[in-house]
Amino acid sequence: MLKNIYLLFISLIICTGCSTKQPEYTFGVKPDTKEDASGAAVKLIGQLQARKDTVHITVKIPKGRYDFYPDSAFTREYYISNHDQDNPKKVGFALENLQNVTIDGQGSEFVFHGRMIPFAILKGQNITLKNFSVDFELPALxxxxxxxxxxxxxxxxxxxxxxxxxxxxxxxxxxxxxxxxxxxxxxxxxxxxxxxxxxxxxxxxxxxxxxxxxxxxxxxxxxxxxxxxxxxxxxxxxSWKRPTPGVFISECTNTVLENVKVHYAEGMGLLAQMSENITLDRFSVCLKGEDDSRFFTTQADATHFSACKGVIVSKNGLYEGMADDAINVHGTYLRVTKRLNDTTLQARYMHPQAWGFKWGETGDSVQFVESEKMERVGSHFNTITSIKAVDKPTEFGAKEFEITFAATLPQEISETGKFGIENLTWTPEVVFSDNIIRNNRARGALFSTPKRVICENNLFDHTHGTAILLCGDCNGWYETGACKEVIIRNNRFINALTATYQFTNAVISIYPEIPNLKDQQQFFHSGIVIENNTFETFDRPLVYAKSTDGLVFRNNTVSYNTEFEPFHWNKHPFFFERVSNVLIENNRFENGWDAEKDIRTEHSAEDAVTVK
Structure with a gap:
């Protein structure tokens, strides 16, 4: 009897489970019709925002071409780092305040019209986009x-x-x-x-x-x-306009883009800000194939990460034809505009394309830098106890903030000098691996973060400027910060640096912007290892480093070709300005090399560079 009651109870549970059906979320427009799909996107996202459960769901969009027009799309006011702050903006998919959702395009082509942001993900958790391409019917380029x-x-x-x-x-x-x-x-x-x-x-x-x-x-x-x-x-x-990225990510956690291709955007391919843990796997900013009549993709960077944290993973991507870099990772310095008391400052976003979005939160760790020498002020980090906008009711759309800190501020910090504030909490680790970067303007990969960076197994093929740049600047771009651990290994560099741009002094350029280098006492970058790479080059400069303590160049192979005539002003494979603890060992140079002639040092101690 007890056994029969037990079996009946189990069968009731199973039947109850069978009757609980997850709602189906469908994309209410047919593909390949050129019918306006913007309304269907608005309806779909409304349904996703209305759901009560938090189970991870996948919305599958039938494969085909979908056209999105601005008139029936979302209208939003967004402030997007390193873009034009013109508003309002039209948005195809405004994925806001969602969690545990995957959008699977199943190989679809999403084609946008006018000036639109194809995808915006704001304040989301565990959002995945996969298996589709983004393009525009009529590019501005x-x-x-x-x-x-x-x-x-x-x-x-x-x-x-x-x-x-x-x-x-x-x-x-x-x-x-x-x-x-x-x-x-x-x-x-x-x-x-x-x-x-x-x-x-x-x-x-x-x-x-x-x-x-x-x-x-x-x-x-x-x-x-x-x-x-x-x-x-x-x-x-x-033009020099950057109105809209292809994908915009802001204040999100655990975002994944998988097998997504951006063929064109009038800004960056992807811009992420104030977000934690982002994975790009087979995310590409690329042409439509070898026979594509276009030679260009995006108006600016392929991918750009501003004030993010956690881990950024970018792997298995193809980045080509961009008007700027494949990846740029940095934070943003605020310039000190007023000292209110010994624990409170006013500080301001300075660059015209970087303002209006959240800069920090209570509990964040910060440090202060003197802008001309680009060195830390004070021997300890500080902590934000409160932060509020000065020129707006909230941080949304704000340029200036009043920030109170836990510890007394160094006495010299005030508006009478040039001082920046760097948020150390919003800095990420980076893994950039197994990507192809080719045929793009400016530079290949930019890293400016104090957390660990691994750049490995990539092909840098004819980047027009420097292949890899470690920067940092509190005077022009206001992009933080000092690198502490960077591993550049197992990459192949083919004829990088066929033209010169800002910060492009060698194939790998470690170039913080320091107006007053002669008075600098501290080093800016440190802990950089360049190993097991292959350099195939027509010219001389390989590595340039400024204000760097700890640089290793080992087990690399350098060969030379005649595809182009050498032209660069820097005639030295190694050019160092104000460096310490540099080690060059066990490298193979096809034509041999002479350390005395091939290494140039300035503003450094005689024993700053060791050759083995």
């Missing part, structure tokens, strides 16, 4: 395919791509987007093989006249590039 060049007449003929969507006002070219216009001010020069053109960086687009020879064929006169150009080259026309 355009390219000119050079057809004919006549230096004698100081003119050329070029075909514009994508076709149409332009006008000529008083012999000036205006690019027409969907709901906006762009007057190009600059351009990027590409060879026919999609590599950026040797030693031509940030070319102005300022011809005397542009006229239409026939539809889509432009006659360009009086442009400084005419005498340098050959048929088949492409010039990607651009």
């Amino acid at each position: 355009r390219q000119l395919n050079i057809l004919e060049v006549d230096p004698g007449k100081d003119e050329l003929l070029a075909k514009i791509y994508p076709s149409g969507n332009y006008r000529i006002d008083t012999e000036k070219l205006v690019l027409l987007g969907e709901g906006y216009e762009v007057t190009p001010q600059g351009s990027m020069a590409f060879r026919p093989d999609k590599r950026l053109t040797y030693i031509r960086r940030d070319v102005n687009f300022n011809p005397l006249s542009v006229t239409e020879a026939s539809p889509d064929i432009l006659r360009i006169k009086g442009w400084e590039q005419i005498k340098l150009t050959t048929p088949g080259e492409r010039y990607v026309l651009r």
